[in-house]
Amino acid sequence: MTRPYLDYAATTPVDPRVSALMATLEGPDGVFANPSSDHPAGRAAAQRVAAAESQVRETLGDPGFRTVWTSGATEADNLAILGLARALSKRGDARRRMLVAATEHSAVLAAASAAREYGMQVDTLPVAADGRLSPQTLAAALDTDVALVSLALVNNETGVIQDVPALAPMIRKSGARLHLDAAQALGRLPDASAYGDADLVSLSAHKCCGPKGIGALCYRPDVRLAPLLHGGGQQAGLRSGTLPVALIAGMGEALRHLDDVAERQRQRALQRRLRQALHDLGGVVLNGRDDGAPHILNASFPGVHGGALRAALSDLSVGFGSACSRRDGPSHVLRAMGRPDALAYASVRFSLGRFTTEADIDTAMATVTDAVTTLRSVSPLWREMSEGRHTVDSAYGVTTALEMA
Known part of the structure; x- marks a missing residue:
């Protein structure tokens, strides 16, 4: 008898529809070329990437997002937090403070701690006994020097959903950016309205029956980020490296089949x-x-x-x-x-x-x-x-x- 698996928050099995699609792309007769290459095979690969980007925007319910493909939500969190911190440091911006909830994922907490190396002050906000950040706590911490507020839309340990509709207007009014770690939220929420309140959103395929090793940071066009990886300048210079077409297509397919x-x-x-x-x-x-x-x-x-x-x-x-x-x-x-x-x-x-x-x-x-x-x-x-x-x-x-x- 197969042992029960009750650890989906850690990782999920790949949906057979996703693995079937990826299998058609990875062989010599598939769509495996470098999507940056200017030849038919490269253009075919680029079309696959573009289709997955469209699926990401559809999933978030907002066509205004741009996408940077990453290795997963951990890298996306780091790019959101450290990429913003480095960009602020380079231009000498007066906003030098970040707010994170005490219940955030370790990727967010560790990235926020590392942001101190770029002159950022990081304030960790307490949550209530039920795991939510209260509007009163957030309001007391917000000021004109806050650059970013980072929250997990769905907590990875307790499943608590942050009340983004109540928190986002305050963040927006203060002029700060809102980053949502949405790795546990994909397919779990009744609608995508919370994403529309965010400036940056981190996603991971392997939390929603997609492949491991692929995720995305979605960001508004007016958000300025500095790259963490340097090289050939792919993805508008924000994350260099040859794009893994099969993984990206697999993530797009997983997003097409989110839990209804x-x-x-x-x-x-x-x-x-x-x-x-x-x-x-x-x-x-x-x-x-x-x-x-x-x-x-x-x-x-x-x-x-x-x-x-x-x-x-x-x-x-x-x-x-x-x-x-x-x-x-x-x-x-x-x-x-x-x-x-x-x-x-x-x-x-x-x-x-x-x-x-x-x-x-x-x-x-x-x-x-x-x-x-x-x-x-x-x-x-x-x-x-x-x-x-x-x-x-x-x-x-x-x-x-x-x-x-």
């Missing part, structure tokens, strides 16, 4: 099934919001040591924090939401996708239930909680609101 309304509803139903199983287990804390993305559910297991839980679930394909971070400690996202280290460490991210089935949920939860029940049976803390001598709040010193499954 019916698929999102199916995944939401699977998420509810998972939530019910956690409720049946009992004593489980949910990290996030009910109106989050349909494919992610993050849960903490009181009364269980995080290291023991990870060892017990080592054969189960689930997430413990972000797969893009090498840190083995508690999730910085959950800590930013007010979860104490012990509770954050004893957390699991379940993430679903296009090929997840009810049987996958049931099999995975049987494993989780057995592991947690066994670990709790030898836990003095869980015994004290079961006897009523402690609540979750008192046992862990929690000062923020907790939602139980």
Whole structure:
């Protein structure tokens, strides 16, 4: 029996329609030429790239975006943040401050930290217990010296959707730019309206059943960026190097087949099934919001040591924090939401996708239930909680609101 895979937020399998298209392009009879070459084969390749660019703009619901193809969202985040910082430094711009939420992906946080080398001041903004950046917090930080605000549209660990419609007008009024890391948002949101509020958007193909190794930074024509890579001057000089036509076409095809309304509803139903199983287990804390993305559910297991839980679930394909971070400690996202280290460490991210089935949920939860029940049976803390001598709040010193499954 195939083991259930519940780690779609880390990466997804390639949709067969995508792999079939790429297979037709990569061989000697395919469209493999350098799209910068001025001959028929090169022009055919360039047409494939242009078609994928059109698909990106259609996906974002805005024809005004330009596209720079990257190796993925990590590079796109770096180009957005460091490319803007270098451009501001070169022209001596007075805007020298960047704002990032404390729950951002490590690619954003690390790039923002590196932007200090170009004279940028980086302010990390706290989020509420539900993982959202409040308009009040953002308003207090915005000023005429802010150049960029960077936010994950959908958080990769909790599925929390930032309220961009409430935040974007303030950012725009201040004169700052808005960068959205949308790697987890593709196919997960009911509409593309949030993209229209952004100046820069980072995308990644392998988060939406496309190939690994390809992503894009989409930006407004009036945004000035400095390149991070130098060479032959491809892509308007912003990212030199020969374009991988098959990967780009594969990303375009993946965007053509994003999860539709019916698929999102199916995944939401699977998420509810998972939530019910956690409720049946009992004593489980949910990290996030009910109106989050349909494919992610993050849960903490009181009364269980995080290291023991990870060892017990080592054969189960689930997430413990972000797969893009090498840190083995508690999730910085959950800590930013007010979860104490012990509770954050004893957390699991379940993430679903296009090929997840009810049987996958049931099999995975049987494993989780057995592991947690066994670990709790030898836990003095869980015994004290079961006897009523402690609540979750008192046992862990929690000062923020907790939602139980």
